[in-house]
Amino acid sequence: MPQSAAGLSDVDPHKAFGSKSAPVTMEVFSDYQCPACKTLFTTTNRRLMDDYVSNGKVYLIHRDFPLPMHAHSRVAARYARAAAQLGKVEPVEQALFQNQEKWEQSGDVDGAVAAVLSAAEMTKVRALVKGGTLDPMIDKDYALGQTYRVNQTPTTVFHCKGQTYPYSGIMTYDILKQFLDQLLSQK
Amino acid sequence: MMQSSPLNVRRAIIWIGRLVLGGIFVYAGFSKLFMPNTHLWPMFVLKFSLSMNLSSFAQQVESYKMISQEASQVVAHTLPFVEIALGLLLLSAITVIMVGFLAAVTRAYLLHMDINCGCFGTPEKLTGMTVVRDGAFTALALLTTVFAFMEARQPHPWSAPEKA
Numbered sequence: 082m083p084q085s086a087a088g089l090s091d092v093d094p095h096k097a098f099g100s101k102s103a104p105v106t107m108e109v110f111s112d113y114q115c116p117a118c119k120t121l122f123t124t125t126n127r128r129l130m131d132d133y134v135s136n137g138k139v140y141l142i143h144r145d146f147p148l149p150m151h152a153h154s155r156v157a158a159r160y161a162r163a164a165a166q167l168g169k170v171e172p173v174e175q176a177l178f179q180n181q182e183k184w185e186q187s188g189d190v191d192g193a194v195a196a197v198l199s200a201a202e203m204t205k206v207r208a209l210v211k212g213g214t215l216d217p218m219i220d221k222d223y224a225l226g227q228t229y230r231v232n233q234t235p236t237t238v239f240h241c242k243g244q245t246y247p248y249s250g251i252m253t254y255d256i257l258k259q260f261l262d263q264l265l266s267q268k
Numbered sequence: 269m270m271q272s273s274p275l276n277v278r279r280a281i282i283w284i285g286r287l288v289l290g291g292i293f294v295y296a297g298f299s300k301l302f303m304p305n306t307h308l309w310p311m312f313v314l315k316f317s318l319s320m321n322l323s324s325f326a327q328q329v330e331s332y333k334m335i336s337q338e339a340s341q342v343v344a345h346t347l348p349f350v351e352i353a354l355g356l357l358l359l360s361a362i363t364v365i366m367v368g369f370l371a372a373v374t375r376a377y378l379l380h381m382d383i384n385c386g387c388f389g390t391p392e393k394l395t396g397m398t399v400v401r402d403g404a405f406t407a408l409a410l411l412t413t414v415f416a417f418m419e420a421r422q423p424h425p426w427s428a429p430e431k432a
Contacts, residue, residue, distance in 0.1 A: 256316065256320070
């Protein structure tokens with residue numbers, strides 16, 4: 082198991098946010114079809130980005146962990162990866178989570194993504210999805226999650242001052258804030 | 269003098285029920301508090317672990333759509349403690365009862381009282397063997413209680429909302 086942020090490998094720069102030299106690194110293992118991941122994303126992500134990531138306190142890495150029990154989560158992960166390569170991961174992740182119930186029922190991930198991208202961007206995304214180059218990247222994230230013994234989503238792995246803390250489940254922003262402030266205040 | 273009491277199914281069910289339900293209640297409460305996140309130190313990490321576990325449990329309570337979000341939070345933050353308290357009461361009752369029986373039987377034996385032990389329906393003279401047997405039962409009750417607590421520390425699949 083990696084012991085510090087400095088030792089992290091296979092970070093896709095398109096799915097990582099903030100400064101690599103931030104004192105705290107958060108790896109969020111997530112599944113786009115998982116309701117708890119939706120809750121975590123919609124309740125904490127924006128505030129986390131504004132309060133900790135944008136000012137260099139936290140380096141946030143999104144990891145794909147599509148659970149086999151979810152029929153469309155890997156497809157969604159492919160689309161998000163493809164959009165990330167075009168610099169469009171934020172609107173696409175937001176669209177996937179906010180419309181989770183719709184595409185979960187219909188299986189129309191493409192339609193959910195197309196709603197927030199231009200036609201030209203969508204053409205590139207579809208080409209990337211069909212290209213087959215994204216699955217190995219998703220598999221790497223999944224394999225990394227297994228080394229952390231991730232067995233449910235969302236699981237967030239915090240790295241700070243050589244310590245690693247994997248946490249499973251939903252956290253409210255207030256609880257997360259308290260924890261991050263304590264980690265950042267450690268000497 | 270101790271009175272004879274009939275061996276009956278009702279008493280057996282009460283005892284087995286106490287052990288099983290007590291163990292399950294302690295296990296259920298403990299797992300909600302400490303699983304899946306089990307970081308125990310330093311203190312702020314423990315606090316975060318508990319908060320994470322209870323937040324996840326609150327989501328599960330809310331998913332029943334029976335009570336409001338605020339009420340779900342209250343239930344999630346109190347139910348595990350209630351479960352542990354009830355479980356402990358049920359489990360400790362077994363041990364307390366057995367210790368009480370053993371004390372009464374031992375006292376009578378040491379005082380050379382010529383009595384029926386009153387342990388089962390069939391009249392039975394209180395002897396040294398009665399003391400040994402009740403001692404074994406008490407040890408079993410203690411072991412059961414200890415093992416129930418130890419079992420409660422093992423991971424439980426019910427605690428994970430999203431399994432790989």
